[in-house]
Amino acid sequence: MSILIRDLRPDDLRDVESVVRVRRAALPFLITSAGDLTFELSSAHPAKHHRVLVAETPDGEVLGTAQAGIAHDSPRPGQGYVNAYVDPARRGIGAGRLLLRTAEEHLAAQGAVDSYAWVLDEPAHRAFAERHGYRPGRSGHFLRLDLAAAELPALPDALPAGVELLPAEAFAADPRPLFAIDAEATADEPSDVGADLDDYQDWLNHTWHHPSLDKTLTIVALVDGRAVAFSAARTDGATRYGSAMTGTLRAFRGRGLAKLAKNASLHRARAAGYTEAFTGNDSGNEPMLAINRWFGYEICATETHFTRRLGTQWPSN
Numbered sequence: 001m002s003i004l005i006r007d008l009r010p011d012d013l014r015d016v017e018s019v020v021r022v023r024r025a026a027l028p029f030l031i032t033s034a035g036d037l038t039f040e041l042s043s044a045h046p047a048k049h050h051r052v053l054v055a056e057t058p059d060g061e062v063l064g065t066a067q068a069g070i071a072h073d074s075p076r077p078g079q080g081y082v083n084a085y086v087d088p089a090r091r092g093i094g095a096g097r098l099l100l101r102t103a104e105e106h107l108a109a110q111g112a113v114d115s116y117a118w119v120l121d122e123p124a125h126r127a128f129a130e131r132h133g134y135r136p137g138r139s140g141h142f143l144r145l146d147l148a149a150a151e152l153p154a155l156p157d158a159l160p161a162g163v164e165l166l167p168a169e170a171f172a173a174d175p176r177p178l179f180a181i182d183a184e185a186t187a188d189e190p191s192d193v194g195a196d197l198d199d200y201q202d203w204l205n206h207t208w209h210h211p212s213l214d215k216t217l218t219i220v221a222l223v224d225g226r227a228v229a230f231s232a233a234r235t236d237g238a239t240r241y242g243s244a245m246t247g248t249l250r251a252f253r254g255r256g257l258a259k260l261a262k263n264a265s266l267h268r269a270r271a272a273g274y275t276e277a278f279t280g281n282d283s284g285n286e287p288m289l290a291i292n293r294w295f296g297y298e299i300c301a302t303e304t305h306f307t308r309r310l311g312t313q314w315p316s317n
């Protein structure tokens, strides 16, 4: 079958929804919507060279999709990313291979040295990555909590002296304190590629203004009036709640503030009618995994971050 690879047409709602359908089928633990996808393209920093590719048949059936670009905020230059998803019902006809080839050509043209890809821990997916010259690195878990049924830890009757909890919307006039926490937390999150958040405008563009960020469910912990920890929530506006980042300034870790902020957020989310909570953690992130176990989250899938040095030939099949 001949398969065409092209860029997503962000102004064509049917095209956008086809890509959302494939992403949801491939990774049901992520919150994905048409609005998020168009925002992903429109808010991307120019240095990311972010593209969303589509694999389709000559009669216009979308078989798969990939997003590819440069991790422009990594402390190591030349780190590219490609995440390819093929409709589970349309695997094995070459869409994944063509998506990967087109994405790698794009990365190489933008000066990438390495290509990183998240791959589900299923034999067929790992074999696909290895066949194309990729080698495994760190792994990460998707975790799920049945929020409707969970026995969440009780909220404390009184907060510790000097501690206050506020929703993120209280920082609407000046969210810079939350950027400062996010920058420190992101730098400390275990990762193969890393990220230095030093561009406040870029953070406003793609994090603070993210259409799924719920600023009433995102909870900030303050100590003596200073914002020091938060737990960020994204939702689908219906039943699904996802953690976007939980972070505490280094000087305030180990005092229970992340637990406090996330617990308040989960309680509010349940009261607002959300029934399922999702998150993703590096498999070596012991503090965050301990916190999520405390809430009752369970691992529902594992991915491995595979990498390939670009500029070398794909092994022959």
Ligand SMILES: CC(C)(COP(=O)(O)OP(=O)(O)OC[C@H]1O[C@@H](n2cnc3c(N)ncnc32)[C@H](O)[C@@H]1OP(=O)(O)O)[C@@H](O)C(=O)NCCC(=O)NCCS
Pocket (backbone or CB within 6 Å): 184, 185, 186, 188, 189, 190, 229, 245, 246, 247, 248, 249, 252, 253, 254, 255, 256, 257, 258, 259, 260, 280, 281, 282, 285, 286, 287, 288, 290, 291
């Ligand atoms: C993860 C993070 C948010 C925790 O913040 P915190 O305010 O220190 O968290 P808390 O004090 O509320 O709780 C930490 C819990 O982890 C446990 N913990 C800490 N280090 C641990 C380790 N090495 N192994 C196992 N558990 C550990 C603590 O014992 C504590 O549980 P306890 O209250 O039962 O003792 C903070 O370390 C951080 O900002 N890290 C970088 C950002 C990050 O990785 N965020 C998660 C992204 S998915």
